[in-house]
Amino acid sequence: MKETDPSPEVRYVLEQGLGCAPGSYKASGGVIENFTGGWAILCFVGRNERSHYWRKMKLSVAGIITRNGLTVPYESLCHAEGAVSDRTPALHRGDFPRCKTCQRIAHRWGMK
Numbered sequence: 001m002k003e004t005d006p007s008p009e010v011r012y013v014l015e016q017g018l019g020c021a022p023g024s025y026k027a028s029g030g031v032i033e034n035f036t037g038g039w040a041i042l043c044f045v046g047r048n049e050r051s052h053y054w055r056k057m058k059l060s061v062a063g064i065i066t067r068n069g070l071t072v073p074y075e076s077l078c079h080a081e082g083a084v085s086d087r088t089p090a091l092h093r094g095d096f097p098r099c100k101t102c103q104r105i106a107h108r109w110g111m112k
């Protein structure tokens, strides 16, 4: 199993617990430790159920303290906005396809 794959426990809950047919749902992979940017699923943001390529917003501070802990704002290459915090970590993309706009820009800029 690759670290980007959804965990077997997640698949078990979705398929056995909730009755989702295999292939009928998308599940993220696990938490990305020490995330500083790149392809990921950020909580509650993004468009079209896709993973995006995220970069830290340029701030003069390391982050902002919110009720979720230290919160670091990110912007995707396709201009979606999101944040990573202690309680809302970045997740491996798992089943989610890559955003085509982010992919095109990342390719042009030589990012992988």
Ligand SMILES: [Zn+2]
Pocket: 051, 052, 053, 076, 077, 078, 079, 080, 099, 100, 101, 102, 103
């Ligand atoms: Zn995107």
